[in-house]
Amino acid sequence: MLMLGGVPRFLPLGLLFLGLIAQSVALGFQYRNGRHVHGFLGEPSKIATLQRSQEPDDLWFDQILDHFHGADRRQTWKQRYFVNAAHYRNDSTAPIFLMIGGEGEASKKWMNEGAWIHYAEHFGALCIQLEHRFYGKSHPTSDLSTKNLVYLSSEQALADLANFVAAMKSKYNLADTQKWIAFGGSYPGSLAAWAREKYPHLIYGSISSSGPLLAEVDFKQYFEVVKSSLANYNPGCVEAVTRSFAQVEILLKHMIGQRNLDEKFRTCTPIKDSIENQLDISNFFENLAGNFAGVVQYNKDNSPHANLTIDDICDVMLNSTVGPPVTRLGIINEMLLQQSNATCLDYKYDKMVADMKNVSWDSEAAKGMRQWTYQTCNEFGFYQTSENKSDTFGDRFGVDFFIRQCMDIYSEHMDSKYLEQVVAQTNKYYGALKPDTTNVLYVHGSIDPWHALGLTASKNPKTPTIYIEGTAHCANMYEPVQTDPKQLVAARNKILKYLAKLLDAYTST
Incomplete structure (x- = not known):
C-alpha cells in the first residue's frame, strides 16, 4: 500500500487564473504549427473556484538519460512529477491514474481539476502526473543544443514512463493488482495510446484525447x-x-x-x-x-x-x-x-x-x-x-x-x-491509424483540426472511439461546467463507463 510519508504541504491558488494567452510573446508567435506557445493542452479551467484547488509540491525522480544505449544508462537526471492522494482509497485494487506531460510545462492545476479528477473521486484513484523530458523544469541536459536534443523523442519519453511506473510501484509498495490508467491530451494523447501499446505489462489502459496517431x-x-x-x-x-x-x-x-x-x-x-x-x-x-x-x-x-x-x-x-x-x-x-x-x-x-x-x-x-x-x-x-x-x-x-x-x-x-x-519510421513503429492496442479509448472533437490525423471511427471493438460533434481540442479533459453541450456531457459519461469496464475485472491483454 502507498506510504506517502506524511501529508504534503499545499499552497492555495488565487481565485483568478490569468490565462496563458494573456502572456507576452517574445517570438512573435502565440500560436504556431498547431501549438500554443505554452503547449497544446491548456490549464483545466479559466478561474479556479473549486474548494479542492490546491497546489502540490514538486517531486523529483532520478531518470535515465538514454534508455537504449548501455553506456548512457549510467547517466541520470531529475524528472519532475506531482502526486494527489486526496481521493485514493489505498487498497490492493485501487487504480493509479497517470497523466502524461507533453510539449510544455506540466501544470499543477491538473492535479486538482479536470475530468480525470472527477473520475479519480469515483474510483478512489491515486493521481500522478509526470512531466515530459526537456519540457518545464525537467532538464536532462545542460542546454538545448542540437547534440543534446538527440535524447528528445517520443520513444525515450515512453521509456521514461515505463521506468517511472516500475520505480513508483517499488517505492510506494503498490500491488500488482492495482491497474495503471494513462491519460493524455494532444501529443500526450498519442503517448497514452502508445504507452499501452509498448508497455502493456505496466499500463493497463489509456484514455487518449485528441491524439494524432498518423505522422505526416x-x-x-x-x-x-x-x-x-x-x-x-x-x-x-x-x-x-x-x-x-x-x-x-x-x-x-x-x-x-x-x-x-x-x-x-x-x-x-x-x-x-x-x-x-x-x-x-x-x-x-x-x-x-x-x-x-x-x-x-x-x-x-x-x-x-x-x-x-x-x-x-x-x-x-x-x-x-x-x-x-x-x-x-x-x-x-x-x-x-x-x-x-x-x-x-x-x-x-x-x-x-x-x-x-x-x-x-x-x-x-x-x-x-x-x-x-x-x-x-x-x-x-x-x-x-x-x-x-x-x-x-x-x-x-x-x-x-x-x-x-x-x-x-x-x-x-x-x-x-x-x-x-x-x-515513415514513426508510422511503422507505432502503427499509425491501425494501432495494435487494446484497452485504449480514442476521443476526438469534430472542430479540432487534429482529429484529421487521429482514430475517429473504428469497427474493431478492441479500438473503441468517441467522436464528439461540435467540440474542440481535448475538450473532454477540462473541468465540466454547466454550459457544456449535451454531447460533451455524454462523452464524459461514456469515458466514465469505459473506465468502469476496465477497472471492474481483468480482461485479456
Missing part, C-alpha cells in the same frame, strides 16, 4: 478542418476570410498598399523592407492564418486558450460596416495582438530562426517551441500547410517553408528526404 509531413488537412469549422458557423465567414487574404496579396503589389498593410496589421517591420524576402512574407501569411487556426482549435473548450471563439471572429469577418474584408482581417489580428500583449506583429524570418536557435534554458524558445519543433523535424512532421493560390489562406506557406526551418534551425541534413524517412 504535409498536414494539409489541418486548414481544411479550420475552414469547415468556420463554415459550420456561417459559410459567409469562410468567403470573407478568402477575400481578405486575396486583398492582402493585391496590397502587397504596390508601396501604398504595403503601407496600408503596415497600418492594418501593426507590423514591427515595414512590409516594404521585406517584400523581396519570400520567407518573411511566408511568415507574415502564416501569422494571419494562425489567428484563425488557434481560435478554431480551442473553440469553447473551457481552457484559457479559448478566450476568443469562432463566433467572435466570424462576426467580425461578416461585419461589412467596418470596411472591406482586409480591414476586418486586420481587426482580427489586432484582437489577437491585444490578447497576447504584443506591441506589434513580428514576422521576420531571420529573427524567428535566431530566437529558435537560442539553446539556453532561460530563453523564450525553451518554453517548448525549440523542443517541439525539433520533434516535428525528427519524428512527426505535422506541418500545417497552405499552398494553393486559389484557396482561402493562399499559397504562401507550403511544406518547403517548414522543411527550410528544420534545416536553418537545427541541421542542413533535415531536408525533405530525411523528413519523409523519419515520418
Whole structure:
C-alpha cells in the first residue's frame, strides 16, 4: 500500500487564473504549427473556484538519460512529477491514474481539476502526473543544443514512463493488482495510446484525447478542418476570410498598399523592407492564418486558450460596416495582438530562426517551441500547410517553408528526404491509424483540426472511439461546467463507463 510519508504541504491558488494567452510573446508567435506557445493542452479551467484547488509540491525522480544505449544508462537526471492522494482509497485494487506531460510545462492545476479528477473521486484513484523530458523544469541536459536534443523523442519519453511506473510501484509498495490508467491530451494523447501499446505489462489502459496517431509531413488537412469549422458557423465567414487574404496579396503589389498593410496589421517591420524576402512574407501569411487556426482549435473548450471563439471572429469577418474584408482581417489580428500583449506583429524570418536557435534554458524558445519543433523535424512532421493560390489562406506557406526551418534551425541534413524517412519510421513503429492496442479509448472533437490525423471511427471493438460533434481540442479533459453541450456531457459519461469496464475485472491483454 502507498506510504506517502506524511501529508504534503499545499499552497492555495488565487481565485483568478490569468490565462496563458494573456502572456507576452517574445517570438512573435502565440500560436504556431498547431501549438500554443505554452503547449497544446491548456490549464483545466479559466478561474479556479473549486474548494479542492490546491497546489502540490514538486517531486523529483532520478531518470535515465538514454534508455537504449548501455553506456548512457549510467547517466541520470531529475524528472519532475506531482502526486494527489486526496481521493485514493489505498487498497490492493485501487487504480493509479497517470497523466502524461507533453510539449510544455506540466501544470499543477491538473492535479486538482479536470475530468480525470472527477473520475479519480469515483474510483478512489491515486493521481500522478509526470512531466515530459526537456519540457518545464525537467532538464536532462545542460542546454538545448542540437547534440543534446538527440535524447528528445517520443520513444525515450515512453521509456521514461515505463521506468517511472516500475520505480513508483517499488517505492510506494503498490500491488500488482492495482491497474495503471494513462491519460493524455494532444501529443500526450498519442503517448497514452502508445504507452499501452509498448508497455502493456505496466499500463493497463489509456484514455487518449485528441491524439494524432498518423505522422505526416504535409498536414494539409489541418486548414481544411479550420475552414469547415468556420463554415459550420456561417459559410459567409469562410468567403470573407478568402477575400481578405486575396486583398492582402493585391496590397502587397504596390508601396501604398504595403503601407496600408503596415497600418492594418501593426507590423514591427515595414512590409516594404521585406517584400523581396519570400520567407518573411511566408511568415507574415502564416501569422494571419494562425489567428484563425488557434481560435478554431480551442473553440469553447473551457481552457484559457479559448478566450476568443469562432463566433467572435466570424462576426467580425461578416461585419461589412467596418470596411472591406482586409480591414476586418486586420481587426482580427489586432484582437489577437491585444490578447497576447504584443506591441506589434513580428514576422521576420531571420529573427524567428535566431530566437529558435537560442539553446539556453532561460530563453523564450525553451518554453517548448525549440523542443517541439525539433520533434516535428525528427519524428512527426505535422506541418500545417497552405499552398494553393486559389484557396482561402493562399499559397504562401507550403511544406518547403517548414522543411527550410528544420534545416536553418537545427541541421542542413533535415531536408525533405530525411523528413519523409523519419515520418515513415514513426508510422511503422507505432502503427499509425491501425494501432495494435487494446484497452485504449480514442476521443476526438469534430472542430479540432487534429482529429484529421487521429482514430475517429473504428469497427474493431478492441479500438473503441468517441467522436464528439461540435467540440474542440481535448475538450473532454477540462473541468465540466454547466454550459457544456449535451454531447460533451455524454462523452464524459461514456469515458466514465469505459473506465468502469476496465477497472471492474481483468480482461485479456
